Amino acid sequence: MPKVTIDGKTIEVPQGTTILQAARMIGEEVTPPAMCYYTSLKTSGGYCRTCIVKVSKMSEANPNPIPKPVASCRTNCEEGMEVMNYTSPEIIEARKGVVEFLLANHPLDCPICDQAGECHLQDLSYEHGSDDTRYEFERRKFKKIDLGPFIQLHMTRCILCYRCVKVADQLTDHRVHGVLNRGEVSEISTYITTAIDNDFSGNMIDVCPVGALTDKTFRFKSRVWFTNPVSAHRDCEKCCGKVTLWYKGDDVLRVTARKDKWGEAEEFICNDCRFEKKQTLDWTIEGPAKISRHSVISANHYEKMVEPSLFKLNDIKPFEDQ
Amino acid sequence: MSKKLLTEHFGVQGIDQLPVYKQHGGYSALEKAFKKTPDEIVQEVIASGLRGRGGAGFPTGKKWSFIDKKSGKPRYLVCNADESEPGTFKDRYLMEVNPHLLIEGMIISSFALGANLSFIYIRGELLYVYHILEKAIAEAYEAGYLGKNILGTGYDLELYCHTGGGAYICGEETALIESLEGKRGNPRIKPPFPAISGLYNNPTVVNNVESIATVVPIINMGGEEYAKIGIGNSKGTKLISACGHIKKPGIYEIELGLPVEEFIYSDSYCGGIRGGRKLKAVVAGGSSVPILPAELILKTEKGEPRLMSYESLAEGGFASGTMLGSGGFIVMDETTSIVKNLFNFTRFYHHESCGQCSPCREGTAWMEKILHRILHGHGTLKDVDLLWTLQKNIDGKTICPLGDAAAWPVASAIRHFRAEFEDFVEHPEKYQDVKHYFNQIEDKQLA
Numbered sequence: 086m087p088k089v090t091i092d093g094k095t096i097e098v099p100q101g102t103t104i105l106q107a108a109r110m111i112g113e114e115v116t117p118p119a120m121c122y123y124t125s126l127k128t129s130g131g132y133c134r135t136c137i138v139k140v141s142k143m144s145e146a147n148p149n150p151i152p153k154p155v156a157s158c159r160t161n162c163e164e165g166m167e168v169m170n171y172t173s174p175e176i177i178e179a180r181k182g183v184v185e186f187l188l189a190n191h192p193l194d195c196p197i198c199d200q201a202g203e204c205h206l207q208d209l210s211y212e213h214g215s216d217d218t219r220y221e222f223e224r225r226k227f228k229k230i231d232l233g234p235f236i237q238l239h240m241t242r243c244i245l246c247y248r249c250v251k252v253a254d255q256l257t258d259h260r261v262h263g264v265l266n267r268g269e270v271s272e273i274s275t276y277i278t279t280a281i282d283n284d285f286s287g288n289m290i291d292v293c294p295v296g297a298l299t300d301k302t303f304r305f306k307s308r309v310w311f312t313n314p315v316s317a318h319r320d321c322e323k324c325c326g327k328v329t330l331w332y333k334g335d336d337v338l339r340v341t342a343r344k345d346k347w348g349e350a351e352e353f354i355c356n357d358c359r360f361e362k363k364q365t366l367d368w369t370i371e372g373p374a375k376i377s378r379h380s381v382i383s384a385n386h387y388e389k390m391v392e393p394s395l396f397k398l399n400d401i402k403p404f405e406d407q
Numbered sequence: 408m409s410k411k412l413l414t415e416h417f418g419v420q421g422i423d424q425l426p427v428y429k430q431h432g433g434y435s436a437l438e439k440a441f442k443k444t445p446d447e448i449v450q451e452v453i454a455s456g457l458r459g460r461g462g463a464g465f466p467t468g469k470k471w472s473f474i475d476k477k478s479g480k481p482r483y484l485v486c487n488a489d490e491s492e493p494g495t496f497k498d499r500y501l502m503e504v505n506p507h508l509l510i511e512g513m514i515i516s517s518f519a520l521g522a523n524l525s526f527i528y529i530r531g532e533l534l535y536v537y538h539i540l541e542k543a544i545a546e547a548y549e550a551g552y553l554g555k556n557i558l559g560t561g562y563d564l565e566l567y568c569h570t571g572g573g574a575y576i577c578g579e580e581t582a583l584i585e586s587l588e589g590k591r592g593n594p595r596i597k598p599p600f601p602a603i604s605g606l607y608n609n610p611t612v613v614n615n616v617e618s619i620a621t622v623v624p625i626i627n628m629g630g631e632e633y634a635k636i637g638i639g640n641s642k643g644t645k646l647i648s649a650c651g652h653i654k655k656p657g658i659y660e661i662e663l664g665l666p667v668e669e670f671i672y673s674d675s676y677c678g679g680i681r682g683g684r685k686l687k688a689v690v691a692g693g694s695s696v697p698i699l700p701a702e703l704i705l706k707t708e709k710g711e712p713r714l715m716s717y718e719s720l721a722e723g724g725f726a727s728g729t730m731l732g733s734g735g736f737i738v739m740d741e742t743t744s745i746v747k748n749l750f751n752f753t754r755f756y757h758h759e760s761c762g763q764c765s766p767c768r769e770g771t772a773w774m775e776k777i778l779h780r781i782l783h784g785h786g787t788l789k790d791v792d793l794l795w796t797l798q799k800n801i802d803g804k805t806i807c808p809l810g811d812a813a814a815w816p817v818a819s820a821i822r823h824f825r826a827e828f829e830d831f832v833e834h835p836e837k838y839q840d841v842k843h844y845f846n847q848i849e850d851k852q853l854a
Contacts, residue, residue: 131596132764134804153803159596182800186769219793222776245762264591264762267574269772271762 089162091115091138092172104157104168105136109347117170117180118209120187120294121246122158124349129251130158133244134183135209139176142167154179177213184214190224190269191295192241200296202309205348206244225269231278232262235287235301235360240272243297249273249289256353257283273297284323287359291342291350302360303331303339312338314374319367323355329374330365337363343374410636412624412644413617414660417504423539425546428507434552436626440515441560448519452622454630456642461487461578461615462693462733463808464717467622473602474520475610483611484522485587486513486619488529488536489571489578492693493755494735497646498616500658502529502536505620506543510566512619514552515626517564520612525566528583531573540568575759579807580613581605582761593763594807615733617646638664641716645731651738654678663716667691668705670715671738684740688824691720692732694752695812697819698745699729725819744838745824746831749816750778756813767810770801774817781828784835791828795821 088097091108092115098107106124108116117138122130130136137154145165154176157168170176188210195201227240245264250273253260262275275281281289290298312331319326331339340359342350362368421427428434440448453468474482486509490498502509509527517525529537544566547553555563569587571577577586581595584606605611621643625633634642641663650656653671655678661670670676671686680686686701707713708727713720720731739748757771774797777790794817802814821828831838 131806134764134766137804156596156806161598179800179804182796183766183804186765186773186800189769189773220773222773244765245768247763266762267576268757268760268762269768271768 087144087162087164087166089166089168091168092170098162102162104138104140104155104160104162104166105130107162108157108168108170113346115170117157118205118213119158119347120205120209120244121248123248123251123292124347125353126248126251126255126292129246129248131156132247133187135180135187135213137176137179137183139169139173140166141169141173180213181215184210185218185220187244188214188218189220190241191244192224194242198239198242198296199299199304199309200242200293203348204296205294227272230274232275233279233281233286235356236281236290237299237301237304238273239297239299240274242295243273244295245271245273246294248292248294249298252288252292252353253281253286256285256288259283284355284357285353287356288342288350288353290359291344291353294348300339300359302363306338307333314376316343316371316374317368318371319358319362319369321355321358324358325352325354326358327352328354328358328368330368330370335365337365337368410644410662411660412636413501413505413508413620413646414658422505423503423507423543425507425543425550428505432627433507434511436623437511437514437552438558440518440626441558441562445519445521448515448626451630452519452625455625455633456637456640457618457621457625457633458641458717459615460617460621460645460734462492462695462730464731467614467618470602470614471516471520471612473600474612475603476521478610480609481524482520482522483606483609484513484517484520484525485580485583485606485611485613486525486527486616487578487580487583487613488527488533488616489575489583490616490733491530491532491573491575491578491759492695492733492735493752494650494690494737495648495693495733496650497648497658497734499533499536500648501616501620501646502533503539506540507547508620508623509540509616510543510547510552512622513566514547514557514564515622516612516614516619517566518562522612523563523565525564526587526606527566527568528577528587529568529570530577531571534570537568537570544568574761575755576761576807576809579809582807583613584611593761594809596806636662638714638716639718641718641731645715645734647715647734647736649677649736649738651736652681652684652740652743653738654681661715663714664719665715667713667715667720670736671705677736677738680738680740682740684742686738687741687743688739688745690735690737690739690816691729693735694737694755695808695815696730696732697725697728697815698748698823699727699819700823703727703823704729725815726822729819744831745820745827746778746781746838749820750775750782752816753778753813756809760809760813764804764806764810766801766804767806767813770797770810771813773797774813781832784838786832786835788829788832790832791821791825 086097089107094111096111117136119136120133136157138157140151142148144163232238261280264271265274290300312333315330317330328340329343330337342354416422416431449471457467458464553566574592576582577592579594582592586592601611636643644660647659659676672679688698688700689704690698708723717731720729722728753775757775760767760771762768798814798817801810
């Protein structure tokens with residue numbers, strides 16, 4: 086049971102726990118943001134580099150610091166490890182750089198994006214990014230690829246977190262999409278169009294942190310903050326049947342998996358539940374879903390208002406001429 | 408002339424054929440090695456002080472001692488022949504001229520590591536070298552140096568040569584392993600390191616061609632004898648591929664510790680700068696290491712002469728030093744534009760980035776676009792500062808060293824030649840040949 090200290094807070098964690106998981110156990114105030122890590126998907130994480138932290142002391146046995154920042158989602162805790170996240174100015178600066186890279190080619194088409202309001206990249210850039218961009222070149226665009234009847238792919242919005250690839254690898258019986266090309270022009274694609282056809286493909290939408298994969302049955306129906314999340318369940322042969330229904334008035338506009346406070350699906354659901362069952366009669370209603378993140382989705386039932394401890398108004402400096 | 412260990416028989420006609428190779432003492436090291444235990448060979452390599460010749464300079468013997476022998480899993484040796492660092496062409500030459508030296512080294516190293524299956528991962532563009540190696544491997548099988556029960560010792564080894572698709576990133580050891588497994592060549596996230604979980608999740612050692620070939624002279628002359636060559640912690644000889652504006656470009660085997668000045672100006676090596684011009688800058692170890700101006704490459708900041716060794720070249724850190732790297736020695740004379748050269752390097756890293764992690768994927772492309780703009784005469788002084796912050800944001804934040812390799816040339820070029828960058832953005836009209844240069848590139852791309 087290694088003891089690890091993150092930003093001065095110590096916790097004892099089971100062997101094999103990553104720094105990110107340990108930080109999540111301590112609480113939101115020390116937890117680095119994560120765009121590509123997903124607890125229930127094996128080998129996820131390590132790609133986006135937003136969760137980098139500074140290891141100021143490797144372990145009790147080896148008290149040296151690690152010279153480079155490490156990806157907290159893929160680094161295991163060691164006995165006596167000391168980690169600096171928000172207490173390290175260089176990490177805050179480095180993370181700002183990473184956010185800038187993630188946004189460099191992002192189209193910033195939030196006003197027409199279905200993900201807006203529950204987009205992790207929006208949260209990330211608001212909390213950890215800088216307030217303007219230095220990227221002055223044409224942003225890259227991709228040709229649209231038709232994935233099938235349920236899922237809309239907008240490759241221009243993708244940040245290549247590989248989560249949807251891991252979902253297809255670990256959840257469905259065979260993967261038909263992946264990353265084509267390399268470097269700046271690498272893209273998520275099926276190579277052969279309309280190829281994604283299996284019962285759990287819809288989970289790609291849930292794991293996508295940005296608006297690259299969206300629900301075709303919900304497209305342009307409503308902004309998410311005008312819909313009310315309600316927990317519900319049904320007896321499903323294929324999956325757990327525990328979902329969140331998103332209501333607008335009396336209509337179920339969308340069905341998603343239930344998400345925890347880190348935005349990760351608690352249990353994955355099947356395509357029948359997600360795309361076919363859009364009547365209240367199909368479901369047993371449990372009550373309003375709880376939203377604990379500082380989300381714009383206001384169903385007037387926040388558990389608590391999260392203190393904006395990560396970004397303070399006073400810290401925002403007036404615009405400097407560069 | 409210094410001692411020749413690897414290139415000793417390179418002038419011999421037909422040295423790529425087994426009978427000729429044997430006439431010149433080939434496979435005698437193998438017979439010697441089989442009289443020792445595997446651990447003794449590892450000790451011998453540790454004693455020799457051999458450091459990895461691929462670029463990072465990690466002690467080879469130490470790398471071997473890390474391999475997981477307790478788990479009982481099969482172990483593999485992989486030879487990294489995916490040499491694609493701009494300015495480096497030593498491994499290609501070595502494999503082309505003397506393939507049996509590599510094969511003998513592979514057998515000894517595999518025996519030392521207890522590997523019964525080994526691979527040579529060769530860069531796809533070197534197809535003709537692949538055919539040379541295949542022929543040599545077939546000869547070695549025929550003569551009983553490979554296969555079952557080698558030389559009656561009861562040791563089995565299968566050796567395969569595998570061609571890659573020509574990606575620079577597949578020279579990174581974990582990307583190489585992924586590619587060898589038949590997957591997309593993306594670097595893995597470490598730990599676990601290949602010595603614990605590498606090829607097919609089994610313990611694997613990945614070594615450079617030159618490192619493995621050097622095992623042969625180490626066994627022949629003994630580790631301690633080998634350690635007498637060289638200087639400080641840089642033992643033995645190293646192949647340097649010299650190119651650029653010198654009179655005699657080519658491959659030179661040098662004893663580590665040779666003064667850089669002697670290497671550039673001596674007639675037995677590079678023979679001085681072409682056309683009697685002045686030396687401007689040197690990239691000492693392949694495109695990724697920091698570029699140094701003439702005054703810093705010949706003498707360290709303290710005024711001592713700089714030597715061709717791991718320590719001496721690195722003296723002064725990145726502020727005034729560089730690295731020995733892979734031994735790709737690129738010399739530039741006073742007519743060279745550092746801005747253009749940097750654009751060329753950055754274009755390469757942009758093209759070769761695998762796209763897995765965001766700083767490298769977006770950063771390399773961004774830096775290339777800025778340099779492209781500067782070269783077209785539309786740059787501003789702000790661009791130079793932006794380049795500096797971008798390289799800082801990439802350096803050390805990526806999964807594999809490609810990000811660092813892309814950032815260091817930018818950092819060093821701006822650090823040492825900032826005035827030239829500023830001159831370029833302020834007076835682009837002075838650099839009229841730029842248009843011509845771009846036309847050349849575009850013609851090539853169209854062709």
